[in-house]
Amino acid sequence: MTTIQPSSTDATIDALLPADLLARMDERAPGYDRDNAFFQEDFDELRATGFLDIAVPVEYGGHGLGLDQVSRAIGRIAYVAPATALAVNMHVYWTGVAADLLRAGDESGRFILEEAAAGKVFAALHGEAGNDIPLLLSSSSAERVDGGWKINGHKIFGSLSPVWDLAGFHAMDTSDPQDPRVVHGFLRRDTEGLEIVDTWDTLGMRATQSHDTVLADAVADDDLVIRVCPPGFGGADLFQVAVFAWALVDFAAVYHGIARRAFDLTVAGMPKKTSVALTRSMAHHPEVQHNVAEMRIALDASQALLERTADDWATGVEHADWPVRLVATRHRVINESYGVVDRAMDLTGGAGAFKRSRMEQIFRDARMGRFHPGNTLLAHELIGKLCLGIDPDDALRWG
Numbered sequence: 001m002t003t004i005q006p007s008s009t010d011a012t013i014d015a016l017l018p019a020d021l022l023a024r025m026d027e028r029a030p031g032y033d034r035d036n037a038f039f040q041e042d043f044d045e046l047r048a049t050g051f052l053d054i055a056v057p058v059e060y061g062g063h064g065l066g067l068d069q070v071s072r073a074i075g076r077i078a079y080v081a082p083a084t085a086l087a088v089n090m091h092v093y094w095t096g097v098a099a100d101l102l103r104a105g106d107e108s109g110r111f112i113l114e115e116a117a118a119g120k121v122f123a124a125l126h127g128e129a130g131n132d133i134p135l136l137l138s139s140s141s142a143e144r145v146d147g148g149w150k151i152n153g154h155k156i157f158g159s160l161s162p163v164w165d166l167a168g169f170h171a172m173d174t175s176d177p178q179d180p181r182v183v184h185g186f187l188r189r190d191t192e193g194l195e196i197v198d199t200w201d202t203l204g205m206r207a208t209q210s211h212d213t214v215l216a217d218a219v220a221d222d223d224l225v226i227r228v229c230p231p232g233f234g235g236a237d238l239f240q241v242a243v244f245a246w247a248l249v250d251f252a253a254v255y256h257g258i259a260r261r262a263f264d265l266t267v268a269g270m271p272k273k274t275s276v277a278l279t280r281s282m283a284h285h286p287e288v289q290h291n292v293a294e295m296r297i298a299l300d301a302s303q304a305l306l307e308r309t310a311d312d313w314a315t316g317v318e319h320a321d322w323p324v325r326l327v328a329t330r331h332r333v334i335n336e337s338y339g340v341v342d343r344a345m346d347l348t349g350g351a352g353a354f355k356r357s358r359m360e361q362i363f364r365d366a367r368m369g370r371f372h373p374g375n376t377l378l379a380h381e382l383i384g385k386l387c388l389g390i391d392p393d394d395a396l397r398w399g
Contacts, residue, residue: 009069016051016063017076026080032207033083033361036200038162039207042084051088053116055096060117066314067096067246071253071306078257082365083207085254087159093246094122094168100242108226108239112186115166123164124247125187125213126373127157134373135240136232140171140215142183148221149173149183154214157371161196161211165189169220172231182235185225193218204364232393233323244326245313248374252306252333255369256299259337262344262362263295270347282347291343302336305329324386331379334369341366 025042032039046052055070056062065073070092078085095116098109116122126134140153151171158167166186173181187194197212229235270292273282282288309329312319319325345352345363352359370376385392 009065012054012063012065013069013073013076016046016049016054017073018049021045021049022076022080025077025084029081029084029207030358030361032081033365034355036206038209039081039084039087040162042081042207043088043163046084046088052091052121053095055092055099056113056116057099057102060113062095062113062117064099067100067249068307068310068314070096070246071249071310074250075253075257075260078254079261081207082254082258082362083205085257086205086251086368087208087210089247089250089254090124090159091116091122091164093243093250094124096246097239097242100246101238104238106238111223120165121160121163122186123158123160123167125155125158125167125169127155128153129156132375132378133232135170135243136182136236138170138172138182138231140169142171142173142181143175144173145219148219149185149225151183151187151215151218151220154212156199156212157210158196158213159208159210161200161209161213166224167213169215171215173228180231181228182231183220183225184227184229184239185220187215187218187220187224191218191220202368204361204366204368234393241322241326244323244374248326248330248372249306249310249313251369251372252302252330253310255334255337255366256302256306258362258366259295259299259302259340262341262359262366263292263299265359265362266295266344266347267292273349288347291347295340295343298336298340302333306333321386324383327374327379327382330372330374331376331383334372335376338366338369 024045028039028041050063053062054065054073056064058064074085074089077088094112098112101109102113112122128134128139131137131139140151140155143150151169153171155169166188168184168186170182170184173183193216195214197214199212200209227239270283270288271281275282278284306329309325341363345359348357348359351357352363354360382392
């Protein structure tokens, strides 16, 4: 058989995520989860290796990797430390978006790369209670003031709350009811009127420390505003689609990594599991074999879809239906990962209910996948409408 030599990007990822670092992250993850604590040691070590700059172009001092390779790297972290992977991606995806814009000749995100190169950490403030179409609509308000925009709103799921320096937001300017606009920009942590509220005590992904952020007349300077555009899909351009690409594909990579860990733990555990009704291990039980086979089939199919989508985006394939492909990838991969973890827990049995079991944490972390943008309600609506030629921005949403 021909030996395939590793690519230079594989070597880069190996250098950014050495085996000993991954082992330490694996060891620390249960403690962060138990204590509901931020993954500070993981963060410090990832910053030291240069991982935070994985998508920053080489000319800005980064490693210049595209979505295809970054998603693989995020999956490696998720295999040992899911919350660390999910939260770090919130910084990485902004640098990836800015890099892709720059490659397309759009310099509107250049300041993101400059700030990242200077060591600044980015976060995302797009989550809002009661808004099921994030990024394209907003329950937060934007009012034009001298030199910027005054923002009021309550943002949720603000990962990296303990360490971020700049956070991306979106808010609606409704000063002209006939021509509303969505303002996309960034706020610095020390902005007057910005308050991080400690709210994060959740089912899973506890180490992300994704606290609420309250904005009360917080002003975003014009030089930190990247878009002012119409709401909905009609106002979307490469910026919004790139955010969907980097966020949704890497979300999928996180949960695929979780599912791979659940599968490996299951395969390693079944030959050691016994029953008084069997003369050999539970690995010989036909339903164990059935479930393991279903898990492997789901993982392989999900990996193929995830890699195809990431590779196509990174190589610039011009699909006319990119929104469909991105949302479908996120939906399918995360849902399949959810199912794999469920099967793993079934086969683990009662031992998986105890906090001492790694499967218990994996099970809870996997639950969080369904809360990310592009959940089953929005995914089916959006994909169905776009495939049927129905305008997703139609004011009469249904009927």
